[in-house]
Amino acid sequence: MTTTRNTEAVATARTVDATPLVRGVSPVLEVPFTANGDVDYDGFARVVSYAFSCGVTSVMFPGFASEFHKLSDAERWELSLILLDYTRDRDDIAAVVALQDHATKLAVAYAQQVVAAGADLLNLLPPYLLGPSSAAVQEHVRSVLSAVPDTPVVLQYAPNQTGTSLDAPTIGALAREHPNLRLVKVESTPPGALIAALGAQDPPLPSVVGYAGVQLPDAVRRGAVGVMPGCSFIEIYVEIWRRFSTGDSVGAHELHRRLLPYISYWMLHTELIIAAEKLISVRRGLFASAHCRAPAHALDAEEIRTVDRFLDEFADYLPRLDTF
Template sequence: MTLTQTSIGDASVLVRGVSPVLEVPFTWRGEIDVPGFRRVVRHVLGTGVTSVMFPGFASEFHKLSDAERRELTSVLLAETRERPDVAAIIAIQDHATLLAASRAREVVAAGADLINLLPPHFLRPSRQAVLAHVRAVAEAVAPIPVVLQYAPSETGTSLNAKSIVAIARDLPNLKLVKVESSPPGRLIEELGNERPPMLAVEGYAGVQLPDAIRRGAVGTQPGCSFVEIYLEIWRLFAGNEEAAGEALYRRLLPYISYWMLDTELIIATEKLISVRRGLIDSPYCRAPAHVLDTQEIQMVDRFIEEFASLLPSIAF
């Protein structure tokens, strides 16, 4: 058990500010690049973040075998297990409640500091069934903190603030909600206005980040290839330099608003950015995937040039 697991509050407090979702590099043959993933972990932790999440949509979790997930999770936890200053959030996406609870207990035993729970969505289970799933998995790992991921665009799941807070009243380890609705701000504010208030982090590549911050978001969970930009935006807002934060966000927005038109598009884009920066060796995405065309590749190169002062080359 890690130091951050010794009380419910400790690990969840580390999920503040920028909490990146880690990408998974593959070789050109489509195999997981384990040394490359270790570089990703070390680089992202080296930027000063206090938590990271794996595996998420940005990690192509839906294209990993169970054995690959376990191997990569082991690599991550080897880097975080003995560090009280960072938290590893391990995601659980299994559709069956039994399997989700089992996997959640497994990763907690291996050293996960928090669980990120994506509710079941195949064949459109009822809201009652979804909430029962959330309750069962949270109970299975108590008192380890749980982050509930709400991604209606990707999953079609429909939840509201009152139903989420109702579970949290019974399960004090349900600590945070990752809100990825479009826009996320209203739900973030509604969660904060409930009694007791429910804390939220924003996802969806930060497309609505300033609004989410103003409405009470305590963090953001973007991808990891240009985490430094998100860190600077967050630093400016946190330091009461809202105008400067807005200006930097407005420069970023044309890029992320295009890339987030499709999840596979931003996955492919972030990998190419990481290759251009020297973090990983291959931008390979397992099929089915989005193949960047000439204009999209040029867009990546313009992005790297425009933000060069915040995105130094990475050497290992």
């Protein structure tokens, strides 16, 4: 597959605010690799198509679930364009393109580049390498928000993965300065207190919960407007969210209770859930190889059996895809 494109040729501008599309389930897309570790671009295109076939109205890429830290700049760009080719001309679905650049100058430049290419929203992971000060983190966030004032931004708060510390008053002040800060992806453990505190800001700042939705029921009770899990079993999250949305709290809790033993174990380490989700996608027929670029977690025999038990238990929700 060709890995170069003319950004100006595909640039577009969305005329409708896409923020409302980031509600309910907004999965983070995984990146399939071939058995020798090359990016499987055709497989990624199938991941995009599968995600939207589940009825979601937005997806996010790249995230930790995408192994963003193992992608070259060229790979990240080409994969982003595959996603944007799918979403660019549609007002009913949205692409949330993530920025993980540590240098503020690079984050600003990439934000402007992906917006020009058709990104509907940006997901901003603040810098965390080598322990930047709180003031430096806030200035980084302000710089990106200022660079794309007409584009909605999701601020990702993942203290377990990054060590970055932010609180609701600080985030609320940033949102008052920059109204394009529209959502916060909360991945603290537990997330509920921060979700509630953000909702109590003036104006209220809505949250989506990450971390595989381990604490999803509490997040919903505290006001979360969505969940951003991985993407190998989207259908289960969609059903949980449907039950919450229709007032079937008992049914939502019951399905989440069944899911919890699996996701709570897999979320013991980010590399573990990446490996498990890739094997699930291969078992379902979405792409051919469960390869994770090293350094990675190698599933042991019991962990593989757990994946197969999971697929057996939730077979009614997870049909075979058989697309590669």
